Amino acid sequence: MVVFEKPHALCDVPLHYCPGCTHGIVHRLVAQAIDELGIEGDAIGVAPVGCAVMAYDYFSCDMVEAAHGRAPAVATGIKRALPDNIVFTYQGDGDLASIGMAETVHAATRNENITIIFINNAIYGMTGGQMAPTSLPGQVTQTSPYGRDVATAGFPIKVSELLAALDGPAYIQRVAVNNVKNVKQAQKAIKKAFENQIQGKGFSLIEVVSSCPTNWGMTPQQALDWVEEKMIPYYPLGVYKDKTSEEGEK
Amino acid sequence: MSEKVLMKGNEAIAEAAIRAGCRHYFGYPITPQTELAAYMAKRMPKIGGCFLQAESEIAAINMVYGVASTGLRVMTSSSSPGVSLKQEGISYIAGADLPALIVNVQRGGPGLGGIQPSQSDYFQATKGGGHGDYHLIVLAPSSVQEMADLTAKCFELADKYRMPTMLLADGTMGQMMEPVLLPEESGVTVEKPWALTGTKMQREHNIVNSLYLKPEELEKTNFDRYEKYSIIEKNEVMYEEYMMEDAEVCVVAFGIAARVSKNAVVEARKQGIKAGLLRPITLWPFPSEAVKKAAEHCKAFVSVELSMGQMIEDIKLASECKCPVELCNRAGGMIPSPEQVLASIKNVAGGNE
Numbered sequence: 001m002v003v004f005e006k007p008h009a010l011c012d013v014p015l016h017y018c019p020g021c022t023h024g025i026v027h028r029l030v031a032q033a034i035d036e037l038g039i040e041g042d043a044i045g046v047a048p049v050g051c052a053v054m055a056y057d058y059f060s061c062d063m064v065e066a067a068h069g070r071a072p073a074v075a076t077g078i079k080r081a082l083p084d085n086i087v088f089t090y091q092g093d094g095d096l097a098s099i100g101m102a103e104t105v106h107a108a109t110r111n112e113n114i115t116i117i118f119i120n121n122a123i124y125g126m127t128g129g130q131m132a133p134t135s136l137p138g139q140v141t142q143t144s145p146y147g148r149d150v151a152t153a154g155f156p157i158k159v160s161e162l163l164a165a166l167d168g169p170a171y172i173q174r175v176a177v178n179n180v181k182n183v184k185q186a187q188k189a190i191k192k193a194f195e196n197q198i199q200g201k202g203f204s205l206i207e208v209v210s211s212c213p214t215n216w217g218m219t220p221q222q223a224l225d226w227v228e229e230k231m232i233p234y235y236p237l238g239v240y241k242d243k244t245s246e247e248g249e250k
Numbered sequence: 251m252s253e254k255v256l257m258k259g260n261e262a263i264a265e266a267a268i269r270a271g272c273r274h275y276f277g278y279p280i281t282p283q284t285e286l287a288a289y290m291a292k293r294m295p296k297i298g299g300c301f302l303q304a305e306s307e308i309a310a311i312n313m314v315y316g317v318a319s320t321g322l323r324v325m326t327s328s329s330s331p332g333v334s335l336k337q338e339g340i341s342y343i344a345g346a347d348l349p350a351l352i353v354n355v356q357r358g359g360p361g362l363g364g365i366q367p368s369q370s371d372y373f374q375a376t377k378g379g380g381h382g383d384y385h386l387i388v389l390a391p392s393s394v395q396e397m398a399d400l401t402a403k404c405f406e407l408a409d410k411y412r413m414p415t416m417l418l419a420d421g422t423m424g425q426m427m428e429p430v431l432l433p434e435e436s437g438v439t440v441e442k443p444w445a446l447t448g449t450k451m452q453r454e455h456n457i458v459n460s461l462y463l464k465p466e467e468l469e470k471t472n473f474d475r476y477e478k479y480s481i482i483e484k485n486e487v488m489y490e491e492y493m494m495e496d497a498e499v500c501v502v503a504f505g506i507a508a509r510v511s512k513n514a515v516v517e518a519r520k521q522g523i524k525a526g527l528l529r530p531i532t533l534w535p536f537p538s539e540a541v542k543k544a545a546e547h548c549k550a551f552v553s554v555e556l557s558m559g560q561m562i563e564d565i566k567l568a569s570e571c572k573c574p575v576e577l578c579n580r581a582g583g584m585i586p587s588p589e590q591v592l593a594s595i596k597n598v599a600g601g602n603e
Contacts, residue, residue: 041451046316056457062446064319064458067342070312073304077316077324078446080300081274085448103312106305 007031009040011060020213020220022177023051023119026186027058029177030090030117033191034061037198043086044078046071050092051125069100072107075114086197088115094124097133097157104159109168111202115193118159121210122231129215133157136234141215156234160207164240170202172241176209178227182237192244201244209235254431259397260424262432263327263353263417264289266398270405271437272323272351273299276313278306280332281365282421283355287327307332311339311352318348319458321445323405323438327353329421330371331362333379340414341380345460347444347475349408351401352386353417355424358583366583367421369505370557375418376534376564383472385479387415387486388533390504394428400531402433409440411482418533420556422506422585479535488531489540493519497526499599500544502565503554504530506585511554514591523599533561541568550598551575554591556584574598 006012009031017023034040043061047053049068056063066074071089079087096104096118107114123141124130131144134156138147148156160174171193175186186208193204209231211223218226257265264286267275275290277283287303294301304310310326317324328336333354343350354375358368375388387407389400397419404415449455462468490508493515494500503511508529518525528544530537541564544551550573553562559577566575578594580586 040449042448044320044446044448053461056459060449060455062448062456064316064446065346065461066315067312067338070308070315070339073309073312074316074319076302076309077274077276077313077318078320079316080302080313081317081320081322081324082447102305103309106309 007035009034009043009060011058013057015058016054017051018214020211020223022121022210025177025183026117026119026208026210027055029183029187029190030088031059032187033194036191037194039086039194039198042084043088044082046075046078046087046089048089048091048095050095052090052092052119053126055090069095069098070103071095072100072103072112072114072116076107076110076112079112079114083113086115086194088117088194090117092119092125093121093132093134097159105163105166108163108203108205109166111168111170113197113200113202115197116205117190117193118205118207119210120159120207120235121212123212123215125212125215134159136230158235160205160240163205168203169205169241170243171196171204173239174207174209174235174237176227176232176237178209178211178224185237196244209237254429256427257394257430258285258425258427259394259419260285260355261289262394262398262430263401264293266401266433267325267351267405268293268297268299269433269435270323270402271435272325272405273297274317274322274324275300276302276304276310276326277328278304278310278332280329282357282424283327283329283353285424286353286355307335308339311336314350315339315343315346315348318343318350319346319446321438321442321447325351325353327355329355329357330359330368333371333374337380340386341382341384342460343414344384344386345382346458347412348414348458349412350414351404351408351417352414353419356418356420358581364583365421367506367585368556368581368583369420369507370560370581371418372533372555372557372560375416376536384475385534387411387413387482388418389415390418390531390533391423392505392508392529394426394430397423398430398433402436406436407486409438411478418505420505483535486532487535487537487539489537490529490531491540492527492529494526494528494544496524497544497547498524498549499526499552499595500548500550501525501527501552501554501591501595502530502541502561503527504533504561507554507556510586510588511591513588514595517588517592518595523595525595525599536564536568538564538568541565542570545569545572549573552578552591552594552598554578554586556586557581
């Protein structure tokens with residue numbers, strides 16, 4: 001008896017992610033949502049620049065690779081061209097909250113009917129562990145070797161709180177994937193973000209607090225503990241905006 | 251039968267694009283292409299199309315990338331500083347082999363420059379513009395009629411060769427009003443099996459991408475693309491010759507500079523100087539063969555440009571330095587007068603009268 005299967009929307013190829021990295025979990029959750037909603041044939045995914053750059057090889061729906069930070073603009077173009085298709089982006093914190101902040105904010109304020117999966121692991125992974133817009137105060141990275149000094153490097157950007165302040169977006173939720181309970185919660189949130197799009201509710205963004213053991217210099221378990229002890233207190237989990245039950249939305 | 255109407259160049263581009271089946275336009279406000287975006291904002295909602303004022307030029311070109319990846323006809327327009335911002339996206343569009351139209355209604359530079367007409371983005375337009383090895387097909391209109399006709403041609407070539415094309419106009423061409431016979435309705439005629447449409451669970455997934463981590467693979471995409479470019483150089487060169495049969499002085503000019511130059515050529519002929527005009531319509535591919543041929547029977551070239559001299563390099567290359575090439579130019583938003591061009595013609599013709 002099969003009790004656990006690879007989702008159909010996930011290609012049968014080895015992923016390149018480091019041991020203990022939570023990208024694999026989030027990929028699975030996205031693919032599972034696509035399977036459960038039966039939307040693989042209509043889905044078009046937009047891959048970022050960052051660790052998930054090769055997501056186009058991992059999801060079995062049509063995929064496009066965007067320039068760094070531009071995924072929400074690319075997704076806007078695709079959705080405007082093909083409004084009946086299901087368009088999602090999968091982006092990291094450097095991509096979405098630093099170089100692509102304008103594209104993120106404006107896609108949200110236009111309430112583009114797209115789904116964004118946002119991985120917040122507080123570091124630039126692909127380039128080898130530089131300070132991210134979401135790196136915590138005091139966090140040691142390659143480019144903040146003495147710890148992030150908020151006096152010179154500023155404070156971390158709380159994306160969910162920031163976007164929730166806009167009138168535009170339909171749904172903003174922050175989840176984590178550091179334990180089974182949180183993964184279950186993340187699974188529900190990601191599915192809802194796709195359902196919102198199917199129902200024409202508009203812009204949905206799920207921020208997923210994730211771990212990066214390699215660039216944090218930790219074991220996978222230590223990294224998950226760090227998510228619990230350091231990340232989640234700074235980035236509280238929860239629904240930050242929900243217009244999906246309101247009447248008269250687009 | 252199409253009707254002849256009086257239109258601004260910028261509006262003619264917009265209407266021609268709509269008639270070519272373009273239903274998606276993304277742009278960001280900038281002078282002097284303003285009327286184009288305004289026309290699209292008015293028309294697109296009435297015909298089920300999409301006009302979107304993007305948050306930046308960068309976002310606009312990436313929205314273009316998104317629509318282009320679905321295979322639909324799409325465009326953006328801007329002017330020089332804005333087109334600089336689009337270069338990253340244009341490089342990605344070229345690298346992913348997507349068809350799209352970028353319009354540059356040029357103004358003076360560098361930097362914020364000015365808002366008066368210029369041709370100083372010639373290098374940027376014809377040599378690549380962004381990072382990496384690539385070309386755009388670049389068409390240069392010199393009348394409102396051509397603003398319309400070449401817009402349609404740009405869409406056709408973009409689809410045919412699966413690559414971005416650029417309409418390189420300038421502030422005068424954009425603002426000038428002339429009667430124009432609008433092109434017939436057209437649309438995509440080529441198959442686009444690569445386009446993102448959703449798999450419908452009927453085929454393997456399509457991937458639109460410009461990333462190749464294996465250098466052998468990336469090299470192959472470059473060589474393949476340049477093979478395509480060599481076919482374009484062979485088949486798609488367009489230019490106009492005026493009084494070139496017996497010309498001894500060949501004036502080379504495009505866009506607004508060509509109109510000024512034509513007047514100077516007429517005046518030179520009146521004064522007994524055998525001058526002719528070679529007007530490139532495709533700036534890339536450059537009409538190198540035509541220039542080379544002219545070099546066989548002319549004693550000098552005059553390159554008339556609204557820049558510090560950019561096209562002149564292509565003239566020198568194409569003519570293989572068989573005869574001298576003089577630059578006749580104004581810059582920063584100034585336009586050469588027919589008298590200035592005539593003086594240059596006389597200068598290079600002089601002594602052998």
